[in-house]
Amino acid sequence: MNRNNIKEFALYVIVGGIATVTEWAVFYLLDISGLYYLAAVTVSYLISTFVNWLVGRLLVFKTRNISVLREILSVYLASIVGLLMNLLIMWIAVDLLKFSEMPSKVAATGLVFAYNFIVRKCLIYKKEGK
Numbered sequence: 001m002n003r004n005n006i007k008e009f010a011l012y013v014i015v016g017g018i019a020t021v022t023e024w025a026v027f028y029l030l031d032i033s034g035l036y037y038l039a040a041v042t043v044s045y046l047i048s049t050f051v052n053w054l055v056g057r058l059l060v061f062k063t064r065n066i067s068v069l070r071e072i073l074s075v076y077l078a079s080i081v082g083l084l085m086n087l088l089i090m091w092i093a094v095d096l097l098k099f100s101e102m103p104s105k106v107a108a109t110g111l112v113f114a115y116n117f118i119v120r121k122c123l124i125y126k127k128e129g130k
Contacts, residue, residue: 005121011060012117018055020109023048027105037101041090041108042083049079052116061125071124078119082112 023044030040053075066074086108093104 008060008121009117012056015052015056015059016113019048019052022051023109024105028102031101037094038087038090041086041105045083045086049076061120074124078124082116085112085115
């Protein structure tokens, strides 16, 4: 890893933190409102993906040559796998292992974080010529 990769990852941790707080807050509010937890996971993940894309574009991946429409579609397409990972982890934790929903959501978010960074860095925002 070079200095630029370390800087991008550090900024992505900040972006991820903002998106994570958004995701957890939305999930918590939907969960306590009585929405089925897997539906709450889906809605909160989709909202946090938008926050992650927007803040990430402003702070981390701002110099890439990609149209906004193509970029956001790419982010959401890549996020489908992250969403499926989230849903699977939540189902295993809540239904099979009988853990509480919010701690399970925290664990699922942590596990999917690295996947999201790698996909954005290596596939969506890869530099031309590499």
